Amino acid sequence: MEYVIIVAGGSGSRMRSDIPKQFLEVRGLPILMHTIRRFYEYSQHIQIVLALPVEQIATWENLREKYAFTIDAKIVTGGKTRFQSVKNGLQVINDVEGVVAIHDGVRPFVPINVIQRSFQVAKENGSAVAAVSLKDSIRQVLSDGTTQSVNRADFRLIQTPQTFQTSLIKKAFEVPESELFTDDASVAEAAGHRILLIEGDYRNIKITTPEDLEWAQYVSN
Template sequence: MTNKAAILVAGGRGTRMGGPVAKQYLPVAGQPVLMRTLSVFYQVDSSIDLILVLPKSDFMYWDELCEDYKFTIPHRVVAGGNSRFQSVRNGLDSLKTETKLVAIHDGVRPFVDQKVILESFEVADRSGSAIAVVALKDSIRKLRDDGKSFYEERQYFRLVQTPQTFQVEKIKKAFTVTELQQFTDDATVYENQGWQVTLISGNPENIKITTPEDMDYAEFVVARQLRDR
């Protein structure tokens, strides 16, 4: 019996992809994005309770995809809400009572490194949270309402990824509040309780697939992974 879970959130409609099929269901090198993401977590620990949050209207389509691709990795499907916040809360409400740690992950980030997942659970177990981030490569500027911009020291900033992993007792308490505009991710919900988040190093390949260009990059990453095996 495991005390770990992973909630993979995939409630989006993929409008920026420009096609009739949402991005999470599109194939990358012959396998839908969501199946690749679920596979990474399963490979880390086959006992992790995998929870996939989808729009309720997509349940039948997902079942058909699993049958078509002979996808047999054990997972549970939970209905999403009208926002990411509500979808995550639905996922949290579905956790088993023995679950102590939960990783919350964007379903369309299939290239998270297994080492990042492992470290996120280890750090969250000690400190309460573990948020995957990567350093910026480009220079950045801050825009003001008057149209002026100012240089900022990029070493003081990080790009936030997922997984964002937490002690279940804390993150469930954090999600009991009313949804606020500043809740851009799970870390901001956690911080709203007055708790400091702990950052860990993510991996640069762990992009959130959103646009057709991202799909091209995804094909490249898979090809490189196959070549390096």
């Protein structure tokens, strides 16, 4: 069985909006609905788990009714951090033989072929994390305040989905939260698992700022 935990805990502060960013409209639908629909288009049999802050659940149900959005998702209460939200989502998945993708609710443009590849690679190897190469030069800031050039070919920008064999990631999340856990891959890595990267997509942006939203509106037309 294939699962996806969609984490949607944004408040809209960086968007400078009173509306949580996942509920802002792009092309006539809230961003979160576009994200859910991408995974449903990949497979109508995928089990969708949606982690939302408790105070946003009623809003989500109202939006589903307003937009006649019928794709089913099991709702779980999100925590104060991403780690807690993902952990809550994993707790409702009892199938230890499956594969689960973890995806940002505000990445609505993830290509279906990236989703497909993530499940295939994770099923065979344990993990599959979407990533893209850097386009710009980068420099490392040293402890004394100086900087030095580094080879951008040695680095990747990490996206979601981050996909894992269910038994592997559920076990990895059985630890106390750490500030070192910057994403789901870092949790799995801390548990001793090798992280495999797959080719992501530059269109698979995370919509967090007004500039991101403008870009999303532009490419959706």
